[in-house]
Amino acid sequence: MVAEVIEELGIREKTAGIAPVGCAVFAYNYFDIDMYEAAHGRAPAVATGYKRVQPDHYIFTYQGDGDLASIGTAEIVQAAHRGEKITTIFINNAIYGMTGGQMAPTTLVGQKTTTSPLGRDKEHCGEPIRMAEMLATISGSAFIARCALNTTPNLIKTKQAIKKAFETQIARKGFSMVEILSPCPTNWGKSPAEAMDWIGEAMIPYYPLGVFKEV
Amino acid sequence: MAKKLMKGCEAIAEAAIQAGCRYFFGYPITPQNDIPEYMSLRLPQVGGCFLQAESELAAINMVYGAAGAGARVMTSSSSPGISLKQEGISTAAAAELPCVVVNMMRGGPGLGNIQASQGDYFQATKGGGHGDYHVIVYAPSSIQEAVGMMAKAFDVADEYRIPVMILADGLIGQMMEPVDMDQVGEVHLREKPWAATGYVPGGKKPRAVINSLYIETEDLDVLVSRLEARYEVIRQKEPMIETYKTEGAEYILCAYGTVARVCKAAVRILEEKGVKVGLVRPITLWPFPYDKVREAIAQESVKEALTVEVSSGQMVEDIRLAVNGIKPVQFMGKGGSRIPSAEEIAERIMEMRRA
Numbered sequence: 001m002v003a004e005v006i007e008e009l010g011i012r013e014k015t016a017g018i019a020p021v022g023c024a025v026f027a028y029n030y031f032d033i034d035m036y037e038a039a040h041g042r043a044p045a046v047a048t049g050y051k052r053v054q055p056d057h058y059i060f061t062y063q064g065d066g067d068l069a070s071i072g073t074a075e076i077v078q079a080a081h082r083g084e085k086i087t088t089i090f091i092n093n094a095i096y097g098m099t100g101g102q103m104a105p106t107t108l109v110g111q112k113t114t115t116s117p118l119g120r121d122k123e124h125c126g127e128p129i130r131m132a133e134m135l136a137t138i139s140g141s142a143f144i145a146r147c148a149l150n151t152t153p154n155l156i157k158t159k160q161a162i163k164k165a166f167e168t169q170i171a172r173k174g175f176s177m178v179e180i181l182s183p184c185p186t187n188w189g190k191s192p193a194e195a196m197d198w199i200g201e202a203m204i205p206y207y208p209l210g211v212f213k214e215v
Numbered sequence: 216m217a218k219k220l221m222k223g224c225e226a227i228a229e230a231a232i233q234a235g236c237r238y239f240f241g242y243p244i245t246p247q248n249d250i251p252e253y254m255s256l257r258l259p260q261v262g263g264c265f266l267q268a269e270s271e272l273a274a275i276n277m278v279y280g281a282a283g284a285g286a287r288v289m290t291s292s293s294s295p296g297i298s299l300k301q302e303g304i305s306t307a308a309a310a311e312l313p314c315v316v317v318n319m320m321r322g323g324p325g326l327g328n329i330q331a332s333q334g335d336y337f338q339a340t341k342g343g344g345h346g347d348y349h350v351i352v353y354a355p356s357s358i359q360e361a362v363g364m365m366a367k368a369f370d371v372a373d374e375y376r377i378p379v380m381i382l383a384d385g386l387i388g389q390m391m392e393p394v395d396m397d398q399v400g401e402v403h404l405r406e407k408p409w410a411a412t413g414y415v416p417g418g419k420k421p422r423a424v425i426n427s428l429y430i431e432t433e434d435l436d437v438l439v440s441r442l443e444a445r446y447e448v449i450r451q452k453e454p455m456i457e458t459y460k461t462e463g464a465e466y467i468l469c470a471y472g473t474v475a476r477v478c479k480a481a482v483r484i485l486e487e488k489g490v491k492v493g494l495v496r497p498i499t500l501w502p503f504p505y506d507k508v509r510e511a512i513a514q515e516s517v518k519e520a521l522t523v524e525v526s527s528g529q530m531v532e533d534i535r536l537a538v539n540g541i542k543p544v545q546f547m548g549k550g551g552s553r554i555p556s557a558e559e560i561a562e563r564i565m566e567m568r569r570a
Binding site: 012013025032033035036038039042045046047048049050051052053054057074078 | 238240264266268269270272273274276277278279280281282283284285286288302303306310411412413414415416422423424425426427428
């Protein structure tokens with residue numbers, strides 16, 4: 001969907017992407033545009049450097065929940081705070097996928113992972129973090145939305161939000177981010193169909209969908 | 216141009232701009248704050264961009280982003296901040312990105328103090344971050360010399376696609392000296408076809424992938440072998456050293472940075488006493504000028520060498536490697552920013568003579 005949006009907006013030749021450390025670590029192989037691979041959590045800082053050198057180009061970061069909501073919280077908050085004209089695609093699947101299913105900051109209370117084998121205990125490690133809501137409170141953010149991949153209507157809305165985020169960058173309004181609730185059947189221990197259901201039943205009640213900020 | 220009295224940090228910042236640096240990302244830390252302060256005012260005047268990052272981690276990663284986009288870019292910090300930057304320096308080395316990092320060393324370990332020190336020699340020359348890589352390390356001993364290094368630093372960074380470090384002690388940054396700003400050196404800008412400046416499918420320029428991840432053993436081997444081959448060229452071509460009155464000397468002092476100037480004063484004190492002492496001053500700490508150091512100390516006239524550092528003894532290991540047991544090498548110095556006086560150094564040589 002990200003590649004489709006870039007193509008539809010006709011910005012392919014002036015756009016670069018930044019892959020994270022996480023499940024999308026090889027994203028630089030999948031987008032046929034200039035790409036970076038950033039150190040864990042640092043993609044918004046790398047995007048800042050790129051954008052300051054080439055303010056008339058476009059850049060997006062593609063980050064997971066460990067990269068963005070744990071090790072990279074400083075970078076994402078401060079990039080939003082500065083109103084960097086960058087776009088972030090934030091994949092929230094409530095687990096660390098690449099390293100084999102450990103607890104993420106976005107893991108739901110009670111959810112079992114390899115490092116919360118009895119289920120996440122909020123007394124022990126808090127409740128999951130809601131990044132979209134938090135970043136929407138920052139004055140430098142211009143478009144913040146949360147979408148999900150569990151149904152066809154939600155897929156359509158996700159693509160619309162991604163397009164809006166890039167348009168926000170093109171209009172130089174400020175920081176834009178789309179948080180996308182995504183399935184991880186492998187590490188959730190579910191079939192693909194069950195995983196899609198779980199997004200609707202468990203994730204969306206805690207992570208409400210919608211546009212949290214639009215200027 | 217007439218010489219102008221300038222503070223080290225400001226002279227280095229101005230020299231970087233004259234060397235074509237247009238982007239600076241940094242986080243304040245004493246004793247180098249005059250560099251970001253100067254950059255924040257001057258870079259916009261020359262069409263560049265200064266940005267105060269939220270941390271050293273972010274700053275070096277902004278450098279990574281800017282260098283990847285083909286810019287001449289720099290960051291600066293001091294010891295604890297340089298430790299934080301190591302992740303990014305290792306990543307930039309692996310991604311073959313040219314950039315300049317200034318370290319105005321202060322006392323360590325940990326937060327240490329904010330006085331001048333030479334405690335980061337190991338970190339700068341023996342790795343710093345993880346993995347098989349090097350950065351080129353220049354150690355100026357005066358503000359004028361630091362100014363004269365900047366164009367070269369950016370040029371060699373671009374030539375070898377390697378991070379370059381200016382390793383100065385806090386004294387260089389904080390003192391004022393007369394400086395001729397016309398001595399920045401010749402600037403050579405080059406094309407960077409590998410940079411992420413936009414990709415047109417089917418066009419001349421290949422797609423840029425600024426990357427440090429090579430998950431297959433064979434692929435990582437290709438990168439590391441390419442880097443090592445480049446390092447070997449650098450070891451052959453880039454070592455720099457100053458030798459001072461070494462010919463026929465009885466003792467050889469070994470020092471870099473500000474301490475080398477104190478050592479020169481000691482050489483003159485000893486000369487008056489009729490003791491022939493010379494000085495070797497490595498200017499590049501990596502690549503280390505092993506051959507020239509060995510040549511000076513291996514002379515028949517030389518009885519012993521004395522390495523003087525504001526550390527607990529770091530460069531002395533490279534001096535001993537260079538000499539390889541041919542002559543004894545003693546060490547004088549302490550961590551914690553205690554800079555020995557010329558008289559103390561001269562006295563130590565006199566003691567060695569009496570022993």
